[in-house]
Amino acid sequence: MRPTVHDIADKAGVSLATVDRVLNDRPGVRGVTRAKVEAAIATLGYVRDVAAANLAKSRVYPLVFILPEGDNPFMRGLEAEVRRAGLHSAVERTRLSVTTVPAFDAAALARAIDVAIAEDVSGIAAVAVDAPEVFAAIERAKAAGIPVVTLVSDLAGSGRDHFVGVDNIAAGRTAGSLMGRFLGNRSGPVAVLAGSMRVRDHGERLEGFLAAMSAMPAARPILPVLEGQDDPALARALISECLAAVPDLAGVYSLGAGNRGLIEALAARPDGALCVIAHELTAETRAALESGRIDAVLNQDAGHEVRSAIRVLRAKADGLPVIAAQERIRLEIFIKDNLPAAPDEDGN
Structure with missing residues (x-):
């Protein structure tokens, strides 16, 4: 007993x-x-039993999600999931808030973390930028006893408590394997469109992609990475220039979020003979899959990630163990033939 x-x-x-x-x-x-x-x-x-003690005291957990601003559809999907979870926050004894900062801006992210520390929140979930000032801010949160979860892009080696997201190296390997198989004996180089190599998930996806492509039976040139800053207009310009300069281009791997610009650039190419693989199932990539402009989309469930981050931060605040199997985020592969039903306006 x-x-x-x-x-x-x-x-x-x-x-x-x-x-x-x-x-x-x-x-x-x-x-x-x-x-x-x-x-x-x-x-x-x-x-x-810390959790039971907190329940008895009706403790409320203020949790902040720090996300990139802009029209990145996946990040806006994450934000929508946080706000949806907030509708049930009273029952789950959480108080959720969202702070947005400029994409890939390490200094702005570090400042947002410091603001959260000053507000004495119970936990921080952030899409991380790989920069010394972000590492330092996470250490300050750790010193203040505030758990930090990295979302989508990890910062292994920092003081963060947990990473919520897919295995991005495995995601890149999957993209490379699909690209190699889809292209078969078709000749020509492959272009890579990234957001920024300052975020670790993009670097890890590229690492996995290059490893898988190099393991293919026939060597294929991979062009220098195009960094579109997840800006559709810039992504469109970069891909359009690439299409004009490389007439024998065989494929495009979009490992970031500039897919609207990518799709617009592809629409101007009449033959549609490219193999295109992208990340995140959004309204835009879904339509491109249906039309045949994109061949495959690798997806991570934004709702699962938000719910996982909340569970992990609450467990960390209470000093309880994290159930690893429950928090593992699966990588989903969608092609035109296995698309799920489109969500309604409420995200259901």
Whole structure:
């Protein structure tokens, strides 16, 4: 039978009120008395149920999601999922808020993390930029006792507590394997459209893609990465220039979020003989799959990621273990033939 606070009080020869003060680190307990209570806790092997204690106190968890601003459809989908989760926040004892910062702006992200620290939130979920100032801000959150979850793009080696997202190297390998198989013996180089190589998920996807392509039976040139900053207009210009300059282009791998511009550039190519693989199933990529302008889309479930981040941050705030299997985000592969039904206006 698990020891209780009554057992601690009996063992230490003190009142329940004194045990409560020690467990909650409140003042008003003499040093010698505190030592007796702590010794009783150690002897009995008492483990406090933090979650139950917080429930009894009706604790509310203020959690902040820091996301890139702009018209990136996947990021706006994440934001919509956070706001949808916020509708149930009272029941789940969370208070969710969203802060947006310029995409790929490390200084702005670091400032947003510092603001969250100053507001004494219970947890931070952020789409990370791989930069020293972001690492430093995460360390400041850690020093303040605030758990940090990275979303979509990881910062392994930082003080973050957990990463919520797909295995991006595996995602890149999958894209490379699909590209190689779809192209077969067709000749010609492949272009890569990224948002920015300052975010680790784009670098990891590229790493996996190049590894898979290099393992194909026939070597194929991979052109220098085009960085479109997830800006549709810039992505359209870059792909249009590439199509004009490389008439024998065989394929395009879009590992970022400039897909609207990519699709617009592809629409101007009459033959449609390219193999195109992109990330994230949005209204735009869905339509391009249906029309045949895109051959495959690799997707991650934004709703699952938001729910996972909330569960992880609450567990970390309570000092409870994270259930790894529950928080694993699957990589989904969609082609024209297996598209799920389009969501309604409420995202259902």
